[in-house]
Structures are given as structure tokens and as C-alpha cells.
Amino acid sequence: MITVTGRRRWTGEIGRYAPFALVMAVAAAGVVLIFLYHWRIGSGLIGGSLLVAAGLRVLLPEQQLGLIALRRKLTDIVLYGGLGLLIILVAATITGGPFDQ
Known part of the structure; x- marks a missing residue:
């Protein structure tokens, strides 16, 4: 039988990993595309x-x-944001795929 304390702990753990799951879902959709x-x-x-x-790192508590x-918070924000912007910049310059002639 699950107690109230056990249920709170279980839902707390799901909530703790939800931001990571969101980021991974968006990245997985990108890989599929x-x-x-x-x-x-x-x-x-x-x-x-x-x-x-980077946005979640700014907005959510630790x-x-x-x-x-x-x-550290600042390091994560700078690296996530900088690499994200760099990838988007490179994506904007992609003109075709490997089979384009």
C-alpha cells in the first residue's frame, strides 16, 4: 500500500525530471526530422x-x-544558450541534404 508520503515522493521525482524529459523530447523530434x-x-x-x-535553468528553482x-547556474545558461544559438545559426545556413545535386 502506498502512503501519502510515498505518493508525494513519487510525484516529486516525476516533477523533478519533467524539464529534462521536455528538452529530450524536443531534441528527439529534431533527430527524427x-x-x-x-x-x-x-x-x-x-x-x-x-x-x-537555458530558459528552464533561468526560470525554475534548483x-x-x-x-x-x-x-553553476550562469555557466549552464551561457553554454546552453550559446550552443543553442550556434546550432540554430548553422541550421539557417544548411542549403540541402547529402542527396541534393
Whole structure:
């Protein structure tokens, strides 16, 4: 039988990993689009997932971040945001796929 305390702990753990699951879902959607030869959109989604991670790092308290909080707050924000913007910039310059002639 699950007690109230056990139920709170279980839902708290799910809430703790929900931001990471969101970021990974967006990145996975980008990878699927890349495999379907939608290079720009897929790469943009991967960069967007890093921007989402940076935004969540800014907005959420430390207890709710789970696996998004890897380093100090400022370091995470700068690295997630910078890499996300860089990937989106590269995605904007993609002109075609490997089979275009």
C-alpha cells in the first residue's frame, strides 16, 4: 500500500525530471526530422531544445531542475544558450541534404 508520503515522493521525482524529459523530447523530434531529411527544421529543433534548457535553468528553482542543472547556474545558461544559438545559426545556413545535386 502506498502512503501519502510515498505518493508525494513519487510525484516529486516525476516533477523533478519533467524539464529534462521536455528538452529530450524536443531534441528527439529534431533527430527524427533530420532522419526524414528535413535538415533545417530538425537542426533548428535541436538548437531550440538547448534554448529551452537555458530558459528552464533561468526560470525554475534548483530543486525542480533534475538533470538540467549540471554546473553553476550562469555557466549552464551561457553554454546552453550559446550552443543553442550556434546550432540554430548553422541550421539557417544548411542549403540541402547529402542527396541534393
